[in-house]
Amino acid sequence: MTKIAMVYPAKDTIHTGEILLYCPLALGYLATHTPDEYKITLYDEYAGDVFDADNVDADIVAVAAITPSITRSYEIGKKLKKRKIKSIIGGAHVTALPDEALQYYDSVCIGEGEGPWREFLADVEHGRKKDKYFGPMNVSLHNLGIPRRDMCHENYQFPSVLTSRGCPYSCSFCYLTVFDSRSYRMIPHETILADFDAVKDSYAVILVDENFIGYSEKDREDRKILLEKMIKRRYKFMWGCQTTTTIAQDQELMRLMYMAGCRAVFVGFEAVDEESLKFVRKNHNVGLDYKDLVKKLHSNNIAVIASTIIGLDSHDRYYPAKLIKALKDAKVDYPRVFFATAWPGTPFFKDLEKEGRISRNWDEVRKDMPSIKFKNFTKEEAITARQEVLDAFFKPRFIIKMLLRWIFKDRSLIKLYLNMMKSYKERDRKKKINMAA
Ligand code: B12
Numbered sequence: 001m002t003k004i005a006m007v008y009p010a011k012d013t014i015h016t017g018e019i020l021l022y023c024p025l026a027l028g029y030l031a032t033h034t035p036d037e038y039k040i041t042l043y044d045e046y047a048g049d050v051f052d053a054d055n056v057d058a059d060i061v062a063v064a065a066i067t068p069s070i071t072r073s074y075e076i077g078k079k080l081k082k083r084k085i086k087s088i089i090g091g092a093h094v095t096a097l098p099d100e101a102l103q104y105y106d107s108v109c110i111g112e113g114e115g116p117w118r119e120f121l122a123d124v125e126h127g128r129k130k131d132k133y134f135g136p137m138n139v140s141l142h143n144l145g146i147p148r149r150d151m152c153h154e155n156y157q158f159p160s161v162l163t164s165r166g167c168p169y170s171c172s173f174c175y176l177t178v179f180d181s182r183s184y185r186m187i188p189h190e191t192i193l194a195d196f197d198a199v200k201d202s203y204a205v206i207l208v209d210e211n212f213i214g215y216s217e218k219d220r221e222d223r224k225i226l227l228e229k230m231i232k233r234r235y236k237f238m239w240g241c242q243t244t245t246t247i248a249q250d251q252e253l254m255r256l257m258y259m260a261g262c263r264a265v266f267v268g269f270e271a272v273d274e275e276s277l278k279f280v281r282k283n284h285n286v287g288l289d290y291k292d293l294v295k296k297l298h299s300n301n302i303a304v305i306a307s308t309i310i311g312l313d314s315h316d317r318y319y320p321a322k323l324i325k326a327l328k329d330a331k332v333d334y335p336r337v338f339f340a341t342a343w344p345g346t347p348f349f350k351d352l353e354k355e356g357r358i359s360r361n362w363d364e365v366r367k368d369m370p371s372i373k374f375k376n377f378t379k380e381e382a383i384t385a386r387q388e389v390l391d392a393f394f395k396p397r398f399i400i401k402m403l404l405r406w407i408f409k410d411r412s413l414i415k416l417y418l419n420m421m422k423s424y425k426e427r428d429r430k431k432k433i434n435m436a437a
């Protein structure tokens, strides 16, 4: 029997035993598209596994990598090449930089993985190999199937589910822009429902679609039908998803989302001024009234997590105060503040590269660390600016205000919050026991 090792590498395994929120799905989908005669073993280093490339007993190794784990991925690839173990790597980073990856791996998957993976396995079987396997992001998802759930490490707190793929927009900073012909496609309802059935005992589920509601009236009508089917099935879990700001235009959609269990949406605000929005090509947010958007979601009992960026060229030292005010005025429940980050292959990366402002120290290219040369901030100033925004929200007064907002409306989010606190305590207890041992 051919043995396959599937790996999510991580720079370090410091997350061992920690609460990890939601699981990645790439390898779960590839496992579904692997014929039965292969034996698959999962190594998720982010969740605490250690992949020992020097000694692993495998015929094929498949690696799913993101930018901050790429150095570790290449370290693994080097060892596999030495041992002549067949290897392939995929994900956004290597889709942008396939030739970099080919220095360490036999093959690289550019784009969506299921088709290329099947092709790669067939090639290995016939003693052939291609350097680059292409997976266009416009193929039908009718035969996608559901991801193998045993490929989701038990350390993750919540399962992820995907109900659609792709996004036709081109925000300049977005990692997805490296995928060619990335059309928005919905997964067939019966497949999604089978996937929901597989995770239905979870307390909460995270939908990792780029945008759950789609991009047209037709997409939204499809979503409504899906939501009605979910309501009929009476799932008990609550869920959250990512969505664009257009959600507020559709009252019926928000109502059905709540009825189907949605309690929070992660919305890409990105910026609160027109210049920045135009700079990142987030044109659909220009002129938008964030207060009205949040009000409409709140009136449907859906909480709002606002994703924002700090450190764009249009941001000066007054921007943090402006951002705090706008987010507070809008009454967002939870802000996420990320540093402007240049993911390889994106328009933002290409522009900054010409100006010598990007970092190729991939370990540090992540959204919670400054990695580019900002126009108006030093790295230290950018860190202070981000902290200023976070401090404005994560103080007891704000948290109590936010909790009070929900206590009389819908308590499921508060329950989730308490549930997570319980898990964190359990984690600390386990850590103490481990340390004592
Ligand atoms: C789940 C998730 C997590 C989880 C799990 C992380 C983990 N174990 O790696 C949590 C919440 C813990 C997390 C954390 C972080 N994440 Co995260 N996360 C995601 C998320 C939301 C979903 C990933 C997913 O399952 N997608 C669905 C699958 C099906 O798509 P896919 O991964 O692209 O895989 C397809 C193809 O790329 C290809 N493919 C991928 N791998 C392979 C391998 C082979 C062999 C083949 C053939 C094909 C192939 O085929 C797959 C199927 O078609 C994505 C955003 C998104 N919507 O994708 C961000 C994302 C992957 N995360 C990202 C980042 C930056 C992080 C953090 C570093 C955040 C930070 N602080 O900056 C941390 C640290 C992660 C780490 N490993 O060190 C970035 C990566 C950007 C990049 N260029 O690499 C993303 C894209 C979000 C973003 N827009 O910034 N994350």
Ligand code: SF4
Binding pocket: 167, 168, 169, 170, 171, 174, 175, 176, 177, 210, 211, 244, 268
């Ligand atoms: S940021 Fe969101 S809307 Fe913009 S291209 Fe990426 S997925 Fe699409």
